[in-house]
Amino acid sequence: MFDTMTLTKAGGAFCGALLVFLLGKWAAEIVYATEAGGHGEEHAQAYVIETDEDEGGAAEEEEGPDFATLLASADVDSGARVFGKCKACHKIDGSNATGPYLDGVVGRAVGGVDGYSYSGALVEVAETWTPENLNAFIEDPKGFAPGTKMSFAGIRKAGDRADLVAYLQSISE
Incomplete structure (x- = not known):
């Protein structure tokens, strides 16, 4: 055999x-x-795209309205739709999931949810979740608090962030 x-x-x-x-x-x-x-060989750049750069080498960004203005005109219903991106990790019923619960987050102490193991990076950059701190964190979590456990890339549109913070304020009252 x-x-x-x-x-x-x-x-x-x-x-x-x-x-x-x-x-x-x-x-x-x-x-x-x-x-x-x-395929391994170097090629010269075919064409150059002209940008309006200042002498420092950084392109000027258009400044929109500040966050306080956006928050004053924010749409809570739109914020509820934006919150759909957060639902995968956060709940609003007082129970923790992958991330801490978010009901009552506006005005709450950073790292203040009992039973959730924070990374410690957040407490180093802020004490309270003010609308401005939430805006900065939601825009770029890793940039706001280097070392945070939150792996979300952030929300780039300022209007969406303002709507989301307005929604979080509405469920925090």
């Missing part, structure tokens, strides 16, 4: 499979090259 021919066949099958995988890797490296220019 187990003779040298069976052992030879098994060895040949192993070597053949290894050869197929190595050839596949080689073909994938050629097709999906990630080096400069797509």
Whole structure:
């Protein structure tokens, strides 16, 4: 039942499979090259896109209305829809999930939810969840509190952040 021919066949099958995988890797490296220019060689830039940069080298950003103005005209119903992005990790029923519960968050002490294990990064940057602190944290969690456990990338639109904070204020009262 187990003779040298069976052992030879098994060895040949192993070597053949290894050869197929190595050839596949080689073909994938050629097709999906990630080096400069797509295939290892350097290429000169085809054209330059002109930007209005100041002497410091940074492009000027358009300044919109400040957060207080946006918050004053925020839409709570729209904030409830924006909260849909937060529902995966946060609840508003007083129970913790992946993240701490958010009902009553506006005005609450940072790191003030009993039973939730915070990373400690938040307490270093703020004491209370004011609307301004919430806005800064929601915009860029890792930038506001480096080392935070929150892996969410943030909400870039200032209007959406204002709507969300208005919604959180409405459920905090």
